[in-house]
Amino acid sequence: MQCQELEQVLEQWSPGSLSPEASAHLEACANCRALVSDLEAIQEAAGRLGQEDLKLAPPAHLWVNLRAQLEAEGLIRKSREEKERVTAGWFGVWWGGISRPALAGAYVALLLVAAVFVGLKSDFGPGASQQTAMLAAATASVNSELKDVESGAMKGLPKGDPDLSATLRHNLEVVDNFIALCEKSVREEPKSELAREYLYGAYQQKAELLSAMMDRGVPGE
Amino acid sequence: MMNSESPSKASLRTASLVAAGFVLLLASPAFAHRMEKHFTVNGRPVISVHSSHGRISVKSWKKAEVVVVGDHSSPKVEVDTEQAGNRIEVATHALNDNLTPAEMEANYEITVPEESELQIRTDSGVVVVERVYGDMVFDTVAANVQLEEVGGYLVVKTVGGSVVCTRCLGRIDVNSISGNVELLQPQMENVHVQTSSGNILFDGDFLRRGIYILKNYSGVIEVRFSDTDSFDLTATSMKGTVENQAKLKPDPHGRRFNAPQQAKSLFGTFNEGHAKVDLSSYSGTIRIRKRE
Numbered sequence: 001m002q003c004q005e006l007e008q009v010l011e012q013w014s015p016g017s018l019s020p021e022a023s024a025h026l027e028a029c030a031n032c033r034a035l036v037s038d039l040e041a042i043q044e045a046a047g048r049l050g051q052e053d054l055k056l057a058p059p060a061h062l063w064v065n066l067r068a069q070l071e072a073e074g075l076i077r078k079s080r081e082e083k084e085r086v087t088a089g090w091f092g093v094w095w096g097g098i099s100r101p102a103l104a105g106a107y108v109a110l111l112l113v114a115a116v117f118v119g120l121k122s123d124f125g126p127g128a129s130q131q132t133a134m135l136a137a138a139t140a141s142v143n144s145e146l147k148d149v150e151s152g153a154m155k156g157l158p159k160g161d162p163d164l165s166a167t168l169r170h171n172l173e174v175v176d177n178f179i180a181l182c183e184k185s186v187r188e189e190p191k192s193e194l195a196r197e198y199l200y201g202a203y204q205q206k207a208e209l210l211s212a213m214m215d216r217g218v219p220g221e
Numbered sequence: 222m223m224n225s226e227s228p229s230k231a232s233l234r235t236a237s238l239v240a241a242g243f244v245l246l247l248a249s250p251a252f253a254h255r256m257e258k259h260f261t262v263n264g265r266p267v268i269s270v271h272s273s274h275g276r277i278s279v280k281s282w283k284k285a286e287v288v289v290v291g292d293h294s295s296p297k298v299e300v301d302t303e304q305a306g307n308r309i310e311v312a313t314h315a316l317n318d319n320l321t322p323a324e325m326e327a328n329y330e331i332t333v334p335e336e337s338e339l340q341i342r343t344d345s346g347v348v349v350v351e352r353v354y355g356d357m358v359f360d361t362v363a364a365n366v367q368l369e370e371v372g373g374y375l376v377v378k379t380v381g382g383s384v385v386c387t388r389c390l391g392r393i394d395v396n397s398i399s400g401n402v403e404l405l406q407p408q409m410e411n412v413h414v415q416t417s418s419g420n421i422l423f424d425g426d427f428l429r430r431g432i433y434i435l436k437n438y439s440g441v442i443e444v445r446f447s448d449t450d451s452f453d454l455t456a457t458s459m460k461g462t463v464e465n466q467a468k469l470k471p472d473p474h475g476r477r478f479n480a481p482q483q484a485k486s487l488f489g490t491f492n493e494g495h496a497k498v499d500l501s502s503y504s505g506t507i508r509i510r511k512r513e
Contacts, residue, residue: 030432030494161325163322163345164322171398174399175398175417178438178439181438189483209398212360
Protein backbone atom coordinates (compact mmCIF):
# COMPACT_ATOMS: atom_id res chain seq x y z
CA MET A 1 0.00 0.00 0.00
CA GLN A 2 1.23 3.50 -0.83
CA CYS A 3 0.73 6.69 1.17
CA GLN A 4 -1.93 8.02 -1.20
CA GLU A 5 -3.95 4.82 -0.87
CA LEU A 6 -3.74 5.04 2.88
CA GLU A 7 -5.02 8.61 2.81
CA GLN A 8 -8.10 7.33 0.97
CA VAL A 9 -8.55 4.61 3.58
CA LEU A 10 -8.28 7.20 6.33
CA GLU A 11 -11.21 9.15 4.92
CA GLN A 12 -13.43 6.30 6.16
CA TRP A 13 -11.29 5.61 9.19
CA SER A 14 -12.29 4.93 12.74
CA PRO A 15 -10.00 3.65 15.52
CA GLY A 16 -9.31 -0.06 15.24
CA SER A 17 -10.76 -0.32 11.74
CA LEU A 18 -7.54 -0.42 9.70
CA SER A 19 -6.94 -3.32 7.37
CA PRO A 20 -3.81 -5.47 7.76
CA GLU A 21 -2.36 -3.81 4.61
CA ALA A 22 -2.90 -0.36 6.06
CA SER A 23 -1.43 -1.43 9.39
CA ALA A 24 1.61 -2.85 7.64
CA HIS A 25 2.09 0.38 5.75
CA LEU A 26 1.80 2.38 8.96
CA GLU A 27 4.44 0.20 10.54
CA ALA A 28 6.86 1.20 7.79
CA CYS A 29 5.91 4.83 7.14
CA ALA A 30 6.68 7.51 9.71
CA ASN A 31 4.72 10.21 7.88
CA CYS A 32 1.50 8.21 7.75
CA ARG A 33 1.94 7.29 11.39
CA ALA A 34 2.20 10.99 12.18
CA LEU A 35 -0.99 11.60 10.21
CA VAL A 36 -2.86 8.86 12.07
CA SER A 37 -1.48 10.17 15.34
CA ASP A 38 -2.88 13.61 14.51
CA LEU A 39 -6.26 12.13 13.63
CA GLU A 40 -6.33 10.21 16.89
CA ALA A 41 -5.42 13.36 18.82
CA ILE A 42 -8.23 15.29 17.14
CA GLN A 43 -10.70 12.52 17.82
CA GLU A 44 -9.60 12.30 21.44
CA ALA A 45 -9.90 16.06 21.90
CA ALA A 46 -13.33 16.03 20.32
CA GLY A 47 -14.34 13.21 22.63
CA ARG A 48 -13.31 15.26 25.64
CA LEU A 49 -15.72 18.02 24.74
CA GLY A 50 -18.38 17.40 27.32
CA GLN A 51 -21.80 18.90 27.59
CA GLU A 52 -20.45 21.87 29.55
CA ASP A 53 -18.08 22.72 26.71
CA LEU A 54 -20.86 22.52 24.20
CA LYS A 55 -22.87 25.03 26.17
CA LEU A 56 -20.13 27.63 25.81
CA ALA A 57 -20.71 30.39 23.32
CA PRO A 58 -18.00 30.78 20.65
CA PRO A 59 -15.45 33.48 21.51
CA ALA A 60 -16.28 36.95 20.26
CA HIS A 61 -13.16 37.21 18.13
CA LEU A 62 -14.24 34.30 15.96
CA TRP A 63 -17.25 36.30 14.85
CA VAL A 64 -15.09 39.39 14.31
CA ASN A 65 -12.70 37.46 12.10
CA LEU A 66 -15.39 35.63 10.24
CA ARG A 67 -17.10 38.91 9.58
CA ALA A 68 -13.83 40.54 8.46
CA GLN A 69 -13.25 37.66 6.06
CA LEU A 70 -16.75 37.90 4.62
CA GLU A 71 -16.30 41.62 4.14
CA ALA A 72 -12.92 41.17 2.53
CA GLU A 73 -14.50 38.81 0.04
CA GLY A 74 -17.26 41.31 -0.62
CA LEU A 75 -20.01 39.06 0.67
CA ILE A 76 -21.24 41.50 3.31
CA ARG A 77 -20.73 45.20 3.98
CA LYS A 78 -20.85 47.35 7.07
CA SER A 79 -21.32 51.03 7.75
CA ARG A 80 -18.35 53.37 8.13
CA GLU A 81 -19.36 54.14 11.70
CA GLU A 82 -19.45 50.49 12.61
CA LYS A 83 -16.18 49.89 10.80
CA GLU A 84 -14.45 52.66 12.75
CA ARG A 85 -15.82 51.44 16.05
CA VAL A 86 -14.78 47.86 15.45
CA THR A 87 -11.35 48.69 14.05
CA ALA A 88 -10.48 51.05 16.85
CA GLY A 89 -11.97 49.19 19.70
CA TRP A 90 -12.42 45.47 19.38
CA PHE A 91 -8.89 44.49 20.15
CA GLY A 92 -8.67 46.89 23.06
CA VAL A 93 -11.90 45.57 24.46
CA TRP A 94 -10.69 42.05 23.97
CA TRP A 95 -7.44 42.71 25.78
CA GLY A 96 -9.15 44.74 28.46
CA GLY A 97 -11.31 41.74 29.25
CA ILE A 98 -8.39 39.46 29.89
CA SER A 99 -7.97 39.13 33.59
CA ARG A 100 -4.97 36.83 33.36
CA PRO A 101 -2.20 38.26 31.21
CA ALA A 102 -0.67 34.82 30.87
CA LEU A 103 -3.48 33.99 28.49
CA ALA A 104 -2.54 36.80 26.16
CA GLY A 105 -0.37 34.66 23.91
CA ALA A 106 -3.09 32.13 23.39
CA TYR A 107 -5.63 34.77 22.49
CA VAL A 108 -3.31 36.51 20.08
CA ALA A 109 -2.38 33.19 18.51
CA LEU A 110 -6.05 32.45 17.92
CA LEU A 111 -6.50 35.84 16.34
CA LEU A 112 -3.52 35.23 14.13
CA VAL A 113 -4.79 31.86 13.04
CA ALA A 114 -8.04 33.45 12.01
CA ALA A 115 -6.67 36.63 10.49
CA VAL A 116 -3.58 35.40 8.68
CA PHE A 117 -3.56 31.67 8.14
CA VAL A 118 -7.17 30.87 7.45
CA GLY A 119 -7.77 34.11 5.59
CA LEU A 120 -4.81 33.86 3.28
CA LYS A 121 -4.50 30.19 2.59
CA SER A 122 -7.80 29.83 0.84
CA ASP A 123 -7.20 29.21 -2.84
CA PHE A 124 -10.71 30.06 -3.89
CA GLY A 125 -12.42 33.40 -4.09
CA PRO A 126 -10.22 36.42 -4.49
CA GLY A 127 -7.74 36.66 -7.31
CA ALA A 128 -4.01 37.18 -6.92
CA SER A 129 -4.10 40.95 -6.58
CA GLN A 130 -6.96 40.82 -4.12
CA GLN A 131 -5.14 38.15 -2.15
CA THR A 132 -2.03 40.35 -2.01
CA ALA A 133 -4.13 43.24 -0.76
CA MET A 134 -5.75 41.01 1.87
CA LEU A 135 -2.35 39.86 2.95
CA ALA A 136 -1.08 43.41 3.32
CA ALA A 137 -4.18 44.41 5.25
CA ALA A 138 -3.96 41.39 7.53
CA THR A 139 -0.28 41.94 8.35
CA ALA A 140 -0.89 45.64 8.99
CA SER A 141 -3.81 44.79 11.24
CA VAL A 142 -1.90 42.16 13.21
CA ASN A 143 1.09 44.50 13.57
CA SER A 144 -1.10 47.29 14.80
CA GLU A 145 -2.77 45.05 17.35
CA LEU A 146 0.52 43.65 18.58
CA LYS A 147 1.93 47.17 18.81
CA ASP A 148 -0.89 48.17 21.15
CA VAL A 149 -0.25 45.22 23.39
CA GLU A 150 3.49 45.86 23.24
CA SER A 151 3.00 49.41 24.39
CA GLY A 152 1.14 48.24 27.50
CA ALA A 153 3.65 45.45 28.15
CA MET A 154 6.62 47.83 27.92
CA LYS A 155 5.07 50.22 30.43
CA GLY A 156 4.60 47.39 32.88
CA LEU A 157 8.18 46.09 32.75
CA PRO A 158 9.62 45.80 36.26
CA LYS A 159 11.70 48.94 36.80
CA GLY A 160 13.59 47.48 39.73
CA ASP A 161 15.04 44.73 37.57
CA PRO A 162 16.98 46.33 34.70
CA ASP A 163 18.56 43.03 33.61
CA LEU A 164 15.21 41.32 33.25
CA SER A 165 13.78 44.28 31.37
CA ALA A 166 16.83 44.38 29.09
CA THR A 167 16.50 40.67 28.32
CA LEU A 168 12.85 41.06 27.42
CA ARG A 169 13.53 44.14 25.30
CA HIS A 170 16.41 42.44 23.50
CA ASN A 171 14.27 39.44 22.66
CA LEU A 172 11.49 41.68 21.47
CA GLU A 173 13.97 43.26 19.07
CA VAL A 174 14.99 39.79 17.87
CA VAL A 175 11.41 38.83 17.13
CA ASP A 176 10.59 42.19 15.53
CA ASN A 177 13.59 41.75 13.28
CA PHE A 178 12.35 38.35 12.15
CA ILE A 179 8.88 39.68 11.59
CA ALA A 180 10.30 42.40 9.34
CA LEU A 181 12.37 39.86 7.39
CA CYS A 182 9.46 37.46 7.02
CA GLU A 183 7.08 40.21 5.93
CA LYS A 184 9.58 41.15 3.26
CA SER A 185 9.73 37.52 2.12
CA VAL A 186 5.95 37.31 1.98
CA ARG A 187 5.77 40.53 -0.02
CA GLU A 188 8.36 39.17 -2.44
CA GLU A 189 6.77 35.71 -2.65
CA PRO A 190 3.12 36.11 -1.71
CA LYS A 191 2.29 32.60 -2.87
CA SER A 192 5.00 30.94 -0.80
CA GLU A 193 3.36 28.92 1.94
CA LEU A 194 6.72 28.53 3.62
CA ALA A 195 7.19 32.30 3.82
CA ARG A 196 3.69 32.68 5.26
CA GLU A 197 4.36 29.90 7.72
CA TYR A 198 7.48 31.63 9.00
CA LEU A 199 5.69 34.94 9.25
CA TYR A 200 2.86 33.34 11.17
CA GLY A 201 5.38 31.65 13.46
CA ALA A 202 7.14 34.96 14.09
CA TYR A 203 3.86 36.66 15.01
CA GLN A 204 3.11 33.79 17.33
CA GLN A 205 6.54 34.13 18.96
CA LYS A 206 5.91 37.81 19.53
CA ALA A 207 2.52 37.09 21.06
CA GLU A 208 4.10 34.54 23.39
CA LEU A 209 6.81 37.00 24.34
CA LEU A 210 4.32 39.79 25.04
CA SER A 211 2.38 37.36 27.17
CA ALA A 212 5.54 36.60 29.16
CA MET A 213 6.24 40.33 29.52
CA MET A 214 2.74 41.05 30.78
CA ASP A 215 2.99 38.11 33.12
CA ARG A 216 6.19 39.46 34.65
CA GLY A 217 5.08 43.07 34.53
CA VAL A 218 3.92 45.34 37.30
CA PRO A 219 0.15 45.16 37.64
CA GLY A 220 -1.70 48.36 37.04
CA GLU A 221 1.07 50.11 35.14
CA MET B 222 48.38 19.30 84.93
CA MET B 223 45.88 21.95 84.11
CA ASN B 224 46.79 24.96 81.99
CA SER B 225 46.43 28.18 83.84
CA GLU B 226 45.40 31.27 81.88
CA SER B 227 44.91 34.79 83.10
CA PRO B 228 41.35 36.20 82.96
CA SER B 229 42.42 38.91 80.51
CA LYS B 230 43.88 36.33 78.10
CA ALA B 231 40.74 34.22 78.31
CA SER B 232 38.58 37.25 77.60
CA LEU B 233 40.79 38.15 74.66
CA ARG B 234 40.51 34.63 73.25
CA THR B 235 36.72 34.64 73.66
CA ALA B 236 36.49 38.03 72.02
CA SER B 237 38.65 36.78 69.11
CA LEU B 238 36.43 33.73 68.63
CA VAL B 239 33.28 35.84 68.69
CA ALA B 240 34.81 38.29 66.19
CA ALA B 241 35.91 35.46 63.90
CA GLY B 242 32.44 33.97 64.05
CA PHE B 243 30.92 37.31 63.26
CA VAL B 244 33.22 37.78 60.27
CA LEU B 245 32.33 34.30 59.02
CA LEU B 246 28.67 35.08 59.41
CA LEU B 247 29.04 38.25 57.38
CA ALA B 248 31.09 36.44 54.75
CA SER B 249 28.29 33.92 54.09
CA PRO B 250 25.14 35.95 53.66
CA ALA B 251 23.58 33.18 51.56
CA PHE B 252 22.88 31.25 54.73
CA ALA B 253 21.43 34.17 56.60
CA HIS B 254 17.92 32.83 56.15
CA ARG B 255 17.69 29.09 55.73
CA MET B 256 14.64 26.91 55.96
CA GLU B 257 14.06 23.18 55.63
CA LYS B 258 10.65 21.58 55.29
CA HIS B 259 9.63 17.93 55.00
CA PHE B 260 6.42 16.75 53.38
CA THR B 261 5.12 13.20 53.31
CA VAL B 262 3.52 12.32 49.95
CA ASN B 263 2.00 9.38 48.14
CA GLY B 264 2.59 8.12 44.62
CA ARG B 265 3.34 10.90 42.18
CA PRO B 266 3.39 14.29 43.89
CA VAL B 267 3.25 17.59 42.05
CA ILE B 268 5.89 20.11 43.09
CA SER B 269 5.38 23.69 42.02
CA VAL B 270 8.19 26.22 42.47
CA HIS B 271 7.70 29.90 41.79
CA SER B 272 10.78 32.07 42.18
CA SER B 273 12.48 35.06 40.57
CA HIS B 274 16.23 34.69 40.81
CA GLY B 275 18.64 32.06 41.98
CA ARG B 276 19.38 28.39 41.62
CA ILE B 277 16.73 25.72 41.79
CA SER B 278 18.06 22.21 42.06
CA VAL B 279 15.80 19.17 42.08
CA LYS B 280 17.01 15.63 42.69
CA SER B 281 15.21 12.39 43.36
CA TRP B 282 15.34 9.70 45.97
CA LYS B 283 13.40 6.55 46.78
CA LYS B 284 11.52 7.94 49.78
CA ALA B 285 7.88 9.06 49.64
CA GLU B 286 8.89 12.42 50.97
CA VAL B 287 9.63 15.86 49.56
CA VAL B 288 12.31 17.93 51.26
CA VAL B 289 12.67 21.61 50.45
CA VAL B 290 15.75 23.49 51.59
CA GLY B 291 15.69 27.16 50.74
CA ASP B 292 18.05 29.95 51.57
CA HIS B 293 18.07 33.62 50.83
CA SER B 294 20.14 36.53 52.03
CA SER B 295 17.60 39.30 52.23
CA PRO B 296 15.18 39.74 55.15
CA LYS B 297 12.81 41.36 52.67
CA VAL B 298 11.76 38.01 51.23
CA GLU B 299 10.50 34.80 52.72
CA VAL B 300 9.99 31.30 51.43
CA ASP B 301 6.41 30.09 51.47
CA THR B 302 5.62 26.40 51.34
CA GLU B 303 2.27 24.74 51.34
CA GLN B 304 1.02 21.21 51.00
CA ALA B 305 -2.41 20.39 49.67
CA GLY B 306 -2.72 16.64 49.40
CA ASN B 307 -0.08 15.47 46.98
CA ARG B 308 0.71 18.96 45.76
CA ILE B 309 3.58 20.93 47.27
CA GLU B 310 3.91 24.61 46.46
CA VAL B 311 7.10 26.55 47.05
CA ALA B 312 7.38 30.27 46.38
CA THR B 313 9.73 33.14 47.06
CA HIS B 314 7.53 35.81 48.53
CA ALA B 315 8.54 39.50 48.55
CA LEU B 316 7.66 41.27 51.77
CA ASN B 317 8.18 44.73 50.26
CA ASP B 318 7.57 46.25 46.86
CA ASN B 319 10.37 47.27 44.53
CA LEU B 320 13.00 44.82 45.67
CA THR B 321 16.23 44.51 43.71
CA PRO B 322 17.05 41.24 41.96
CA ALA B 323 19.73 40.57 44.59
CA GLU B 324 17.19 40.98 47.34
CA MET B 325 14.77 38.65 45.55
CA GLU B 326 17.38 35.92 45.11
CA ALA B 327 16.66 32.58 46.72
CA ASN B 328 18.28 29.21 46.19
CA TYR B 329 16.48 25.90 46.54
CA GLU B 330 17.61 22.32 46.97
CA ILE B 331 14.59 20.09 46.56
CA THR B 332 14.52 16.34 46.91
CA VAL B 333 11.52 14.51 45.52
CA PRO B 334 10.29 10.97 44.80
CA GLU B 335 11.46 9.72 41.39
CA GLU B 336 8.09 9.96 39.68
CA SER B 337 7.27 13.51 40.72
CA GLU B 338 5.68 16.06 38.46
CA LEU B 339 7.43 19.45 38.41
CA GLN B 340 6.16 22.92 37.56
CA ILE B 341 8.96 25.46 37.82
CA ARG B 342 8.79 29.11 37.00
CA THR B 343 11.63 31.55 37.50
CA ASP B 344 13.15 34.56 35.78
CA SER B 345 16.91 34.22 36.00
CA GLY B 346 19.51 31.92 37.45
CA VAL B 347 19.61 28.23 36.74
CA VAL B 348 17.28 25.27 37.07
CA VAL B 349 18.90 21.85 37.44
CA VAL B 350 16.88 18.65 37.52
CA GLU B 351 18.42 15.20 37.83
CA ARG B 352 16.85 11.75 37.71
CA VAL B 353 13.22 12.70 38.03
CA TYR B 354 10.78 10.78 35.84
CA GLY B 355 7.52 12.68 35.81
CA ASP B 356 6.03 15.33 33.54
CA MET B 357 7.68 18.74 33.86
CA VAL B 358 6.92 22.31 32.86
CA PHE B 359 9.57 25.04 32.99
CA ASP B 360 8.84 28.69 32.35
CA THR B 361 11.81 31.07 32.50
CA VAL B 362 12.95 34.39 31.09
CA ALA B 363 16.73 34.15 31.25
CA ALA B 364 17.25 31.17 33.52
CA ASN B 365 19.13 28.27 32.00
CA VAL B 366 17.52 24.85 32.27
CA GLN B 367 19.75 21.80 32.74
CA LEU B 368 18.06 18.42 32.71
CA GLU B 369 19.91 15.19 33.24
CA GLU B 370 18.42 11.71 33.06
CA VAL B 371 14.89 12.94 33.36
CA GLY B 372 11.82 11.45 31.71
CA GLY B 373 8.19 12.15 30.97
CA TYR B 374 6.59 14.90 28.97
CA LEU B 375 8.96 17.86 29.28
CA VAL B 376 7.77 21.32 28.31
CA VAL B 377 10.27 24.17 28.40
CA LYS B 378 9.30 27.73 27.63
CA THR B 379 12.10 30.25 27.93
CA VAL B 380 12.70 33.68 26.48
CA GLY B 381 16.48 33.71 26.44
CA GLY B 382 17.67 30.90 28.66
CA SER B 383 19.54 27.93 27.28
CA VAL B 384 18.31 24.37 27.56
CA VAL B 385 20.60 21.37 27.91
CA CYS B 386 18.95 17.98 28.16
CA THR B 387 21.30 15.06 28.71
CA ARG B 388 20.14 11.44 28.48
CA CYS B 389 16.51 12.48 28.68
CA LEU B 390 13.61 10.11 28.00
CA GLY B 391 10.07 10.50 26.75
CA ARG B 392 8.91 13.59 24.97
CA ILE B 393 10.09 17.21 24.90
CA ASP B 394 8.62 20.45 23.65
CA VAL B 395 10.93 23.49 23.79
CA ASN B 396 10.03 27.02 22.78
CA SER B 397 12.55 29.83 23.06
CA ILE B 398 13.36 33.15 21.45
CA SER B 399 17.13 33.43 21.74
CA GLY B 400 18.14 30.46 23.84
CA ASN B 401 20.30 27.62 22.58
CA VAL B 402 18.95 24.10 22.89
CA GLU B 403 21.07 20.96 23.20
CA LEU B 404 19.68 17.45 23.36
CA LEU B 405 22.52 15.09 24.16
CA GLN B 406 22.13 11.30 23.99
CA PRO B 407 18.35 11.57 24.19
CA GLN B 408 16.09 8.53 24.13
CA MET B 409 13.04 10.49 23.10
CA GLU B 410 10.39 9.55 20.60
CA ASN B 411 8.77 12.94 20.25
CA VAL B 412 10.92 16.06 20.04
CA HIS B 413 9.67 19.49 19.09
CA VAL B 414 12.11 22.39 19.42
CA GLN B 415 11.56 25.91 18.19
CA THR B 416 13.82 28.88 18.80
CA SER B 417 14.10 32.15 16.92
CA SER B 418 17.79 32.99 17.01
CA GLY B 419 19.23 30.17 19.08
CA ASN B 420 21.19 27.14 17.93
CA ILE B 421 19.77 23.65 18.16
CA LEU B 422 21.87 20.52 18.59
CA PHE B 423 20.44 17.01 18.53
CA ASP B 424 23.10 14.41 19.23
CA GLY B 425 21.52 11.03 19.76
CA ASP B 426 19.53 8.17 18.30
CA PHE B 427 16.39 8.63 16.27
CA LEU B 428 14.03 6.10 17.75
CA ARG B 429 11.82 3.88 15.63
CA ARG B 430 8.46 5.65 15.18
CA GLY B 431 9.98 8.82 16.60
CA ILE B 432 9.07 12.29 15.37
CA TYR B 433 11.72 15.03 15.54
CA ILE B 434 10.82 18.57 14.54
CA LEU B 435 13.52 21.22 14.94
CA LYS B 436 12.95 24.76 13.76
CA ASN B 437 14.65 28.13 14.05
CA TYR B 438 14.86 31.43 12.20
CA SER B 439 18.60 31.97 12.32
CA GLY B 440 21.47 30.13 13.92
CA VAL B 441 22.53 26.55 13.38
CA ILE B 442 20.47 23.39 13.54
CA GLU B 443 22.75 20.40 13.81
CA VAL B 444 21.69 16.77 14.02
CA ARG B 445 24.17 13.94 14.37
CA PHE B 446 23.23 10.50 13.15
CA SER B 447 24.84 7.07 13.21
CA ASP B 448 24.94 4.36 10.52
CA THR B 449 22.25 2.39 12.32
CA ASP B 450 19.74 5.23 12.48
CA SER B 451 16.70 4.98 10.26
CA PHE B 452 14.71 8.07 9.31
CA ASP B 453 12.83 10.03 6.70
CA LEU B 454 14.41 13.46 6.46
CA THR B 455 13.10 16.80 5.34
CA ALA B 456 15.45 19.77 5.71
CA THR B 457 14.61 23.22 4.43
CA SER B 458 16.39 26.51 4.89
CA MET B 459 14.59 29.32 3.16
CA LYS B 460 17.46 31.76 2.99
CA GLY B 461 20.34 29.81 4.52
CA THR B 462 22.16 26.59 3.73
CA VAL B 463 21.79 22.86 4.23
CA GLU B 464 24.87 20.70 4.73
CA ASN B 465 24.29 16.96 4.61
CA GLN B 466 26.46 13.90 5.22
CA ALA B 467 23.66 11.33 5.12
CA LYS B 468 23.34 9.21 1.98
CA LEU B 469 19.65 9.57 1.37
CA LYS B 470 17.53 7.35 -0.86
CA PRO B 471 14.40 8.51 -2.66
CA ASP B 472 11.32 8.14 -0.52
CA PRO B 473 10.15 4.49 -0.78
CA HIS B 474 6.52 5.34 -0.06
CA GLY B 475 5.88 7.27 -3.24
CA ARG B 476 5.63 10.55 -1.40
CA ARG B 477 6.59 13.64 -3.33
CA PHE B 478 8.10 16.74 -1.85
CA ASN B 479 7.27 20.10 -3.31
CA ALA B 480 10.47 21.96 -2.66
CA PRO B 481 9.81 25.62 -1.98
CA GLN B 482 11.21 27.93 -4.61
CA GLN B 483 14.45 29.71 -3.68
CA ALA B 484 14.89 27.53 -0.60
CA LYS B 485 17.66 25.05 0.05
CA SER B 486 16.00 21.76 0.76
CA LEU B 487 16.64 18.07 1.11
CA PHE B 488 14.23 15.19 1.16
CA GLY B 489 14.89 11.48 1.39
CA THR B 490 15.18 8.34 3.44
CA PHE B 491 18.09 7.00 5.44
CA ASN B 492 17.98 3.21 5.90
CA GLU B 493 14.33 2.16 6.31
CA GLY B 494 12.91 5.51 7.32
CA HIS B 495 11.53 4.45 10.69
CA ALA B 496 11.63 7.91 12.24
CA LYS B 497 10.52 11.25 10.86
CA VAL B 498 13.00 14.12 11.04
CA ASP B 499 11.87 17.56 9.99
CA LEU B 500 14.41 20.39 10.12
CA SER B 501 13.60 23.90 9.03
CA SER B 502 15.25 27.27 9.30
CA TYR B 503 14.46 30.65 7.83
CA SER B 504 17.98 31.94 7.28
CA GLY B 505 20.11 29.63 9.37
CA THR B 506 22.38 26.72 8.59
CA ILE B 507 21.18 23.14 8.83
CA ARG B 508 23.83 20.49 9.35
CA ILE B 509 23.15 16.77 9.13
CA ARG B 510 26.34 15.21 10.37
CA LYS B 511 27.52 11.68 10.82
CA ARG B 512 28.52 11.05 14.40
CA GLU B 513 32.26 10.49 14.83
